[in-house]
Amino acid sequence: MRALHPPGGDKLADTLAARLSRNEIPCRLAIAGTTGAAWALARSPIGQDFTSVPTGEERAALRHLPVAGLRLDPRTVAGLRRLGLRSVGELARVPRSEVTARFGALPVLRLDQAMGTVEEAIVWPHPPPPFVERFSPVEPIGTPEDLGGALELLTARLCQRLAEQRQGGHRFVARFFRVDGEDQHIAVATALPAREPKHLTKLLRERLETVDPGFGIETVTLEAESVAPLGTPQGKLLAAPDPGRALAELVDTLANRIGEGRIWRPAPQESHVPERGVRPAPPLAAAPAWTTDPSAPRPIRLLRRPEPIEATAPIPDDPPILFRWRGALHRVRAASGPERIGAEWWRRAEPQHDRPEADMLRDYYRVEDTEGARFWVFRAGLQAQPLPRWYLHGLFA
Secondary structure, eight states: OOOOOOTTHHHHHHHHHHHHHHTTOOOOEEEOSSHHHHHHHHHOTTSOSEEEOOTTOHHHHHTTSBGGGGOOOHHHHHHHHHTTOOBHHHHHHSOHHHHHHHHOSHHHHHHHHHHTSSOOOOOOOOOOOOOEEEEOOSSOBOSHHHHHHHHHHHHHHHHHHHHHTTEEEEEEEEEEEETTSOEEEEEEEEEEEEOOHHHHHHHHHTTGGGOOOTTOEEEEEEEEEEEEEOOOOOOTTTOOOOHHHHHHHHHHHHHHHHOGGGOOEEEEOSOSSGGGSEEEEOTTSOOOOOOOOTTSOOOSEEEEEEEEEEEEOSSTTSOOSEEEETTEEEEEEEEEEEEEEEOOGGGTTSGGGOOOGGGGEEEEEEEEETTSOEEEEEEESOTTOSSOEEEEEEEOO
């Protein structure tokens, strides 16, 4: 479809190119009266970074461009080149009947579309329709029974749509539009993609107590804001109970009552600093396996924060011979170490880690007292400090 050259189009293209350049994204732009001409000019190896062609001058602008710019398949392009037709201008001079007899109607069609003699409809990509269901009763509703019935109806419809698309929802939002123009919403999240109407209805009903219907609710909507692929389960004859699904429903129920972010599982994190080696992860999310280094064992229990201790060491680089922790004195019978661990250098600029360089180093020792208890202690700072600071960080079995 031929379009007029938009006023201010060159300035708009310059602004777009400048923004892409600031983000180090290479680009080539073209403005023309036809889609085919703009496509060819933007992708031509002999073109410029920005080309603007007034409407009606496409034939002259495309004359020297290669035939590959006409959006032809590689096999057709190779056949045209074997005949000596390497540019758009050379193709335009050949009788159309000969080109059509050898390569079909597509080369001539693409040529006419680029020149503007044949209209071309632009099919713009559209985002997929959202998974939303709407219910508008004949009269406004406001009782918990009516609201629950509306949610049950919407959940059944939405789950049916999700099943048709082989999708499951992670987060569902129900919105209630009152007659006075106000609207309220409730939301529930699931640990795994779900589309079981009974389970979702139960989760949503538990949140209804937070909805104030006012003088009545005239429209209720239910949307699956976050979706993910979910296959179709087996038939009832061959299907076995799925313990994973039962666990997911239990997690959903607990999270819906005490808070979505309060249920999590520990997962390993790439960091040699002990307190940063674990991160919270969703309760049912797949987590990488824990790996251990036999040469650097870690305690079973790691304190939330290293606790200061009073320690006595013969010389600065030796383990302590005794230390006092929480008022109790421990005499060391055996020790191994040190294992030096330095802070992550890329975190030193953070305000909470803005400490002297001496505090960025730790020398860890595994010590055992005369009672058989084993501890993980470390000396903070450099060895040259006159008064080294000692901390207890963990307990071994």
